[in-house]
Amino acid sequence: MLAHISVKNFAVVKQIGVDVAHGLTVITGETGAGKSIAIDALSLCLGDRADAASVRKGAEKAEVVVHFDISKVPLAKAWLEDNELLQEDAPHECFIRRLVSKEGRSKAFINGVAVSLNQLKSLGQYLVSIHGQNAHYQLLKPDNQRKLLDSFAGHKEQLTNVTVAYESLRKKQQLLKQLLSAQQQRNDRKNLLEYQVEELDNYSIGEDEFAQLELEHKRLSNSQTLLEQAQISFYQLYEGEDFNALSAIQTSVDNLSELQEHDPTLSPIVDMLNEAAIQVEEAAQEIRHYCDQLEIDPMKLQQVEQRYAEAMELARKHHVKPEDLYTTHMQLADEYAELLKDENSLDELTKECEKVRKEYEVSAAKLHESRKQSAQVLAKKIESHVKDMNMAHAKIFIDVDYDESASPTPHGNDNILIKVTTNPGQPADALDKVVSGGELSRIGLAIQVITSSGNQIPTMIFDEVDTGISGPTASIVGRLLRKLGEASQVVCVTHLPQVAAHGHNQVFVTKLTDGDSTETKMLKLTDNERVNEIARLLAGDKLTDTAIANAKDLLKL
Template structure:
């Protein structure tokens, strides 16, 4: 992601690596950025193109998967109806199993409650609660004599009231207890239905209901989109007509802008001593009902560098020195429209010298009015034109190569330009020449 973003912010240009400008698939975008007059028209086209693509996919899907579509639709309808008709309630299976357990063990539960009630509530010979109550009264009479007796009395009292509550609850449960064989059969049938659904759609009622929501949504979507093939074809024909109209308008605007760019590039190439060169934005032949994401056009930058030669693709036709100049001409035109904040020129002046080198230096300086330029160069004419001069050097320390970058002051800059001019031996004449280059640049 950072790489894609960075390519829009910092444009790194080498002799054979000119990124956007040297990629034919990017030329249409550059042309649109230069024209930049009718974004609404392009947006309308792209929205229509997305609908066109979507409709075409639906037609292809219907044609290729008509049987699978129908089978899936039938299956979803059956499953939705089966779960819907079951009328499930959240956690219903847990509640039914609890009730089933009580009914299946009715006699055991009844006997246990009878024993509890008899033991606590009493019979002819008196109840356990009566005996505990008597014990509680006796302890209460002696509780004031010692703290230990008071604690014992408190424990017995608490036990008495807890057992009294238990006796009342046992009596209530017995009053409500009844055996309904019809209800037991009803529960077993219901649990069998839920178990059948669990085997098909999930391990619990909660999972079954979640699956129901999912397939209901899918069924609704398929039902809504279940238009006939004829209806889809009609929609597609309308979209094709609209794309043809919008694409035609876009193409007309682009061809007009292309003529302007060709004239501007010609002026720039004249300044760079390529006055015989011819630059052309070539529009490929358009086939009817052929559409692309950004219009009906496919374009590529072409050039003829010398009279008598054939026009050819920019990326293939130019030599190293010619390519450097063509690239700078294009950069001069497109620097502002691209919105690139920084441009790195990595020895783009390779293969040129003399007056051409001076022309390239001046052209790079023009580009620097629109974007920050970092230029790696071995040409003194180019280095002299910059506002800042950074010297990159390498030294070996302890068998390791260390690269350093130093900003040069005015004197150091003169010395370095002199070395670039003279090579191994710097003379007073080359120093004067270096000063002259800097003065000319200023």
């Protein structure tokens, strides 16, 4: 509940401080005195944007401090606790402070801690509900009529289900759109890859095949020379009749073996020659085996040359080195497989979109049914209230039409329209086509009272919502606001004596000027002062005995 508001150097206010009591507090005053300034200042503490024009002329900065008692506002207390802004020594109190410099810079504080405007707005939604002078004109907008009905119905679960289904559908449709937009490009790429992969599949080169192929090509191309040179080497090492390396070594071994008896230092040399003889003999046998295995096969050479040439041609086509053909083949095959997966994904995503679309439609249909039921109840409540406000023949209808052809939205596919007829025999139609300004004010006020009475916000502020109302209707509106004030805290800025008379408390706003500057003051009225103020509202600036008598009569609640 709002306990106190203090304002310094804001607009034409130099300094005011107002305690706000429980019940209905009415704010009255002369035209242009600044009756709405306190509400504007409060709005500033609830996150409204500030500008340099809000700073009183000649002042360095404007300051607004608002004190709330949150002992019976669990949502606000929970928010403060979650944001680590709850005062441990005074957990039932909350102070909001807003500073605006003459340059337009702004600072905000909650319980002495600097916060952002978004945080102010987030906390403010649990503390105060403000209904402005033109709030009833918002009723003419279909979106606001839908929000009004949803707020009254309280079907958060159905709304959440629709929103979740819509978001899921939107994301899948967006992904599907992206896939479809690139489909031709993917098809072209897939067709190219299909040809390339098939060609490489047919060639089917192994991972290290080209290196081996290159070696074999060289061997087969030089097989005759290799055989001839190998045979000569074998002859020279082992089989030459006139001379061969093995015979020469063995002869040296025999000669030196006889001499080592005379000189033992020759023994290591004899051993080395014996090892050499063994190595030469083994090498000769390996050469013989090599010659036996070496093929001179023109047909195989032709086959190798053909495969080698194909590898070189494929490498040229793909702009890679021949030894990288295998890696290129694998990469293209993987890309081709992914594109095939995309095609499958496209089909699957299309099916998923249809599935989520049906889920959305089911959720939207449930929301539609809830809205239809709530619309009947709300219409009856509004009708009952406006009949009490001198609209005896008014009938209210709320149409809830489900549009199957409409694109999905986060709030369903319902077209909601408040319709009214104010005279017997007159067909019901949209508000802007039937009601006058005063009638719209009464309907708007009825709706605000109905919706406000069901919420958990402790303080409701009405800023001249009684515009266009007068006479007996004004008295009915006053009784309605007083009844609402008995259950919670209500502040109403009004110019109607019939409304002001129903207040539990009354604040008078006056404007003082010395010719050079202007200052606004707010004064809490005593019972006698209330009589004079109500009389002023009835008769104007000149008080008469009749006006005072009428004021006393109005105050007999």
